[in-house]
Amino acid sequence: MPASHSCITCAIRGPQCFCTLPALDLLDLDTIGAPHDIAANQTVLREGYSADRVYIICKGRIKISAASEGGRLLLVRIAGPGDVLGLASILRTTNHKVTAETIEPCQLKSIPRAAFIDFMRGSPDVSQNTALAVAREYEAALLSARRLALSTSAAGKLASALLDWARMNHIHNNEALEFAMPLTHEELACMAGLSRETVTRLLARFRVEGLVDQQGERMTLHEPAKLQSLYC
Amino acid sequence: MPASHSCITCAIRGPQCFCTLPALDLLDLDTIGAPHDIAANQTVLREGYSADRVYIICKGRIKISAASEGGRLLLVRIAGPGDVLGLASILRTTNHKVTAETIEPCQLKSIPRAAFIDFMRGSPDVSQNTALAVAREYEAALLSARRLALSTSAAGKLASALLDWARMNHIHNNEALEFAMPLTHEELACMAGLSRETVTRLLARFRVEGLVDQQGERMTLHEPAKLQSLYC
DNA sequence: CGCTTTCTTGAGAGAGATCAAGGGTAGTGG
DNA sequence: CCACTACCCTTGATCTCTCTCAAGAAAGCG
Numbered sequence: 001m002p003a004s005h006s007c008i009t010c011a012i013r014g015p016q017c018f019c020t021l022p023a024l025d026l027l028d029l030d031t032i033g034a035p036h037d038i039a040a041n042q043t044v045l046r047e048g049y050s051a052d053r054v055y056i057i058c059k060g061r062i063k064i065s066a067a068s069e070g071g072r073l074l075l076v077r078i079a080g081p082g083d084v085l086g087l088a089s090i091l092r093t094t095n096h097k098v099t100a101e102t103i104e105p106c107q108l109k110s111i112p113r114a115a116f117i118d119f120m121r122g123s124p125d126v127s128q129n130t131a132l133a134v135a136r137e138y139e140a141a142l143l144s145a146r147r148l149a150l151s152t153s154a155a156g157k158l159a160s161a162l163l164d165w166a167r168m169n170h171i172h173n174n175e176a177l178e179f180a181m182p183l184t185h186e187e188l189a190c191m192a193g194l195s196r197e198t199v200t201r202l203l204a205r206f207r208v209e210g211l212v213d214q215q216g217e218r219m220t221l222h223e224p225a226k227l228q229s230l231y232c
Numbered sequence: 233m234p235a236s237h238s239c240i241t242c243a244i245r246g247p248q249c250f251c252t253l254p255a256l257d258l259l260d261l262d263t264i265g266a267p268h269d270i271a272a273n274q275t276v277l278r279e280g281y282s283a284d285r286v287y288i289i290c291k292g293r294i295k296i297s298a299a300s301e302g303g304r305l306l307l308v309r310i311a312g313p314g315d316v317l318g319l320a321s322i323l324r325t326t327n328h329k330v331t332a333e334t335i336e337p338c339q340l341k342s343i344p345r346a347a348f349i350d351f352m353r354g355s356p357d358v359s360q361n362t363a364l365a366v367a368r369e370y371e372a373a374l375l376s377a378r379r380l381a382l383s384t385s386a387a388g389k390l391a392s393a394l395l396d397w398a399r400m401n402h403i404h405n406n407e408a409l410e411f412a413m414p415l416t417h418e419e420l421a422c423m424a425g426l427s428r429e430t431v432t433r434l435l436a437r438f439r440v441e442g443l444v445d446q447q448g449e450r451m452t453l454h455e456p457a458k459l460q461s462l463y464c
Numbered sequence: 465c466g467c468t469t470t471c472t473t474g475a476g477a478g479a480g481a482t483c484a485a486g487g488g489t490a491g492t493g494g
Numbered sequence: 495c496c497a498c499t500a501c502c503c504t505t506g507a508t509c510t511c512t513c514t515c516a517a518g519a520a521a522g523c524g
Contacts, residue, residue, distance in 0.1 A: 066378050066381075068378075068463065068464060069463075069464070088370050088371065091360075091363050091364050120360070124352075124359065127352065127353065127356065128359070131323050131362050131366055134366040135319070135366050137370050138320050138366055139324070139326075139329065141370055141373035142329055142373040145298070145306060145374075145380060148425065149376070149422075149425040150299070150302075150304045150306055151300070153512095154511075185470075185471065194512080195512075196471085197512090198511095198512060201472085201473080232300060232301070386479075416502065428502090429481080429503095430479095432503060432504060433480095
């Protein structure tokens, strides 16, 4: 059981990480959370279900999506270490508005609602990080909405999805953007509100036009500006 | 100058209101904010500009939107008394991601970033309300994204826009939903990601089918369930 | 080396955008 | 009181883009 993760010795801190906190708060965090190891392709939160706890992601990536009854899917974002799942629902005491599924083996820390609220109210830093974490979720949702509403063409939507992904995961930024693209065409389609086939066709077109290059999981956007301009 | 609004005597408190706070916090709030009266059709925040203050809405409604270079528009929500503008941007220290325009004469209270952060960190209740306010923004953005991505048909998108609006502004709920609909077809189109003409045509169709009834600004949805089912 | 998952490419149809022209209503000012 | 303007709504015709259906290729995995 490697689930004995300690928040105090944890290495994954960063400006985008909820658990970047003063030592005192980390001690508290360590006591109130229950660690979990979860396999890939498991559902952590299910849309529509009541929210009684939050999950802090310690390791692994988790797909955040919303679905319609008709089976249509919207991929909102991929959450990673330092993100908190279920925050907005806990705060508002509503049902979950999204579904969260692990896409690889993950290490989470679950905290019951009441304990989390106490934890938050007990420290200004925790409060601020909580608000920040929700603000990040907000921005991801807004990006999705923008993409879907403001692009007139399918090309624009896909370009926007790729650029947004690049901004969050870029490795090099020497004019061209290079990054890991683990998403399938199906998943990109769900991000951009397109059909799988259209994504395939557009990526082929982008490749021919020299805008995009893909070797395995490594994707390069050679002319971000040109892609941007498709956004219209 | 009726801009001498006091937070302590202010009547518009509610569960959805940022300024529903203990008396002590209200005293603080009263000292740090500068009241403003603003005419209709004025821009309060402009997308892309840097965020140096938040605005609490005391009176009036404000349109929150995002635009593309091509002039295309997405209407995210209509904010009202008790909402806070620019919160997410202040917290993340990014540029504004949305534009806010008054749609009627408004009374606002502006608070510089530093003062607001101090205010927030100084009280658990303010912190919690801040997080809550951002969570509400998140939910609105998510609703927009859902609507745009998950509805296959234009009818579904419009139905979803109407239902979401109804949920936020309903008056009666005796099977049928009745509410004020001050939005023009153009604005509804921006909410649903459709063209103005399509909105006109669909509303006409809904009227013929007995789903929707409109008398001036008063709109009634007679069969919410049927509208819902269009969502697919 | 079969099996599943993912990608590729083609052909056809339909929904909605766009363009266009006209009508209704409210506000303004002579 | 009436012209005039501005804004919004309505309806029609056309055309294009993307979805859908279909059939197969490629690639990863036990």
